[in-house]
Amino acid sequence: MLTSLIRFSFFVICFGLVVITSAVAQDLISGPKPYVSRNFQLVTDLPPEEAKELTTRLETMLANVATYYGRPCRKPIRMYVAKNIESWPQAELSKMDEKGLNSIREKAGLTIRTTTSTQNGVRLDADAIVYAYADHGTPQHEAVHAYCGLTFGGTGPTWYAEGMAEVGQYWKEKEWGVTTNPNVLAYLKSQEPKPLREIIDNPLETTGDSWQNYSWRWAVCHLLLYNKNYSDRFKPLGLSMIGGGNASFTSVYGQQFQEIDFEYRQFLKNVETGYRADLCSWDWKTPFKIVKGKPGAASKIDAKLGWQASRGIVKAGVTYKVDATGNWTVNKEIAAHDAGGNENGKGKLMGIIFDDYALSEPFEIGNAGEFIPPQDGRLFLRCDDQWGETADNQGTISVRIYQQNEK
Numbered sequence: 001m002l003t004s005l006i007r008f009s010f011f012v013i014c015f016g017l018v019v020i021t022s023a024v025a026q027d028l029i030s031g032p033k034p035y036v037s038r039n040f041q042l043v044t045d046l047p048p049e050e051a052k053e054l055t056t057r058l059e060t061m062l063a064n065v066a067t068y069y070g071r072p073c074r075k076p077i078r079m080y081v082a083k084n085i086e087s088w089p090q091a092e093l094s095k096m097d098e099k100g101l102n103s104i105r106e107k108a109g110l111t112i113r114t115t116t117s118t119q120n121g122v123r124l125d126a127d128a129i130v131y132a133y134a135d136h137g138t139p140q141h142e143a144v145h146a147y148c149g150l151t152f153g154g155t156g157p158t159w160y161a162e163g164m165a166e167v168g169q170y171w172k173e174k175e176w177g178v179t180t181n182p183n184v185l186a187y188l189k190s191q192e193p194k195p196l197r198e199i200i201d202n203p204l205e206t207t208g209d210s211w212q213n214y215s216w217r218w219a220v221c222h223l224l225l226y227n228k229n230y231s232d233r234f235k236p237l238g239l240s241m242i243g244g245g246n247a248s249f250t251s252v253y254g255q256q257f258q259e260i261d262f263e264y265r266q267f268l269k270n271v272e273t274g275y276r277a278d279l280c281s282w283d284w285k286t287p288f289k290i291v292k293g294k295p296g297a298a299s300k301i302d303a304k305l306g307w308q309a310s311r312g313i314v315k316a317g318v319t320y321k322v323d324a325t326g327n328w329t330v331n332k333e334i335a336a337h338d339a340g341g342n343e344n345g346k347g348k349l350m351g352i353i354f355d356d357y358a359l360s361e362p363f364e365i366g367n368a369g370e371f372i373p374p375q376d377g378r379l380f381l382r383c384d385d386q387w388g389e390t391a392d393n394q395g396t397i398s399v400r401i402y403q404q405n406e407k
Contacts, residue, residue: 032080032088039073040143044081045088046134054081054139061140064171065147069239077146079130080104081139100131108208109138111145126150137181140169148242156241158207159200159249162214163221164238176226177274177391184215185271193268196220196261200249223260223267224253226277229284230260259284262357270306274388280306288313288378291320296402299381303328303393307352307380312401314353314373321370321404324349328395330385339397340367341384348384349397353377 035042037055039062044051058079066072080096082088085104093101103110109132128146132139144165148155155161170179178185194216199205205213224234233252240247253260263282270280286309291297297312314320327336330347341348349367353360355377365371365381373379379401385393 032082032092036076039076041076041078042081043079043092044134045083045085046081054134058140058143060173061168061171062143062147064173065144065168066151068171068235069148069151071151073147074150075127077128077130077143077150079132079139079143079146081130081132081134083134096131097129100129103131103208104133107133107135109133109142110208111142111149113146113149126153137169141165144168152239152242154242154244156238157200157248158205159202159217159220160238160241162207163217163219166214166218167221167225176278177276177388178222178271179273180218180222182273184211184218185273187212187215188219188268188271193265196257196264219268219271220264223264223277227263228278228281229263230256231278258357266359270387272386272388274391276391279304279390280387282307283309283380286311291401291403293404294402296321296400297379298398298400300396300398301349301381301383303330303347303383303385303395303397304390305382306387306390307354307382310351310379310381310399310401312379313377314379314401316373316375318403319370319372320401322349322365322368323400323402324365324367324397326395326397328383328393328397330383330389330393332392332394336395338367339365339399346385349399350382350384352380352382354380 032043032045033048033051035044035051035055037059040055040058042051042055042058044054046054062073080100082104085101097112100110100112109130111128111130113126113128126149128149130139130142130146132142142165145155145161148161156164166180172179199216199220224230230253237247237249237252239245259282266280266282267277288309288311289297291312291314297310299308299310301308324339327338328347329336329342331342331344334342334344337347339349349365350362351365351371351373352362353373353375355375360374360377363371363374364384381399383390383393383397
């Protein structure tokens with residue numbers, strides 16, 4: 001009996017040791033571990049495969065961002081990325097900034113920059129540490145802040161810093177279309193447009209305020225980055241702002257504020273995944289004339305572009321004749337067709353009236369041969385298709401608009 005009791009006790013002790021050892025091992029497996037890549041020194045509690053996938057995403061994103069700004073990152077970016085920060089050992093937590101820890105606990109992110117050396121008041125070197133909750137976008141967003149801080153010394157005003165960090169986390173090589181989070185697009189489409197001035201000139205807005213404010217900033221930065229009317233000045237503006245220069249939105253774009261505000265509102269109305277701001281850049285330069293008889297106003301309309309100038313100024317209630325020749329297609333699987341559209345009803349020639357930075361409702365022209373404008377103004381034309389699907393459209397249609405009975 002004694003022998004049996006001893007054996008049983010020995011079994012219980014051994015079993016307990018196995019359970020304890022297994023628990024400790026599991027803790028070690030799921031606890032924070034370091035991962036080092038070319039530009040990142042990452043500590044995370046993500047499973048190994050997810051951690052490696054994150055470093056790959058970070059490196060890809062950083063390569064795209066560095067290519068845009070024309071400067072490699074000056075030194076590796078240190079990052080803490082946590083899914084369950086409360087399970088991290090105290091020895092690791094003691095190395096971390098309390099503000100950074102709190103940002104992770106709030107399922108957000110924070111980048112803390114410190115100047116490490118100066119000479120005559122000029123910053124010579126700096127460090128940046130990223131604290132990020134382990135969701136899909138926060139680590140990339142914060143890594144953009146760290147890159148700008150390490151490489152240029154700053155991140156710029158809030159609208160630019162947060163807007164470009166949002167742009168950066170979705171940047172893909174040779175991808176010009178919108179790829180942002182669908183929830184962001186759904187939010188923007190569901191709201192009245194936030195006034196542009198409130199975004200770019202609001203000292204009360206701060207970093208980390210809300211994802212909704214980040215969404216508006218993303219919209220402004222994406223538009224200025226890709227729209228052909230503004231993109232060539234956006235990069236120099238950004239470099240000045242993150243480098244401590246004197247340039248500002250107003251000093252660079254002040255005289256075009258009305259044009260940008262108009263295109264910003266159109267962007268918010270039409271944006272969807274795949275939307276190409278470069279292809280939808282508004283034509284502010286083409287001259288227009290009042291349409292009076294023949295030859296009228298002639299234009300060539302490209303199927304893949306947004307609203308395009310017809311060159312004609314029209315009047316409400318007047319019947320205008322339309323000659324539309326040529327073919328285009330919005331679907332490679334369907335044969336090219338005329339301005340009347342394809343068998344699915346897409347690809348029709350559409351019109352819209354621009355007057356005083358506002359647009360009428362779109363109206364169908366097709367191949368009917370005539371139309372009556374709903375209001376006075378400049379006529380713009382496009383091929384009818386989903387705004388996020390125009391990039392692969394092909395073909396052009398030549399359009400001439402005139403008044404047949406005009407003497």
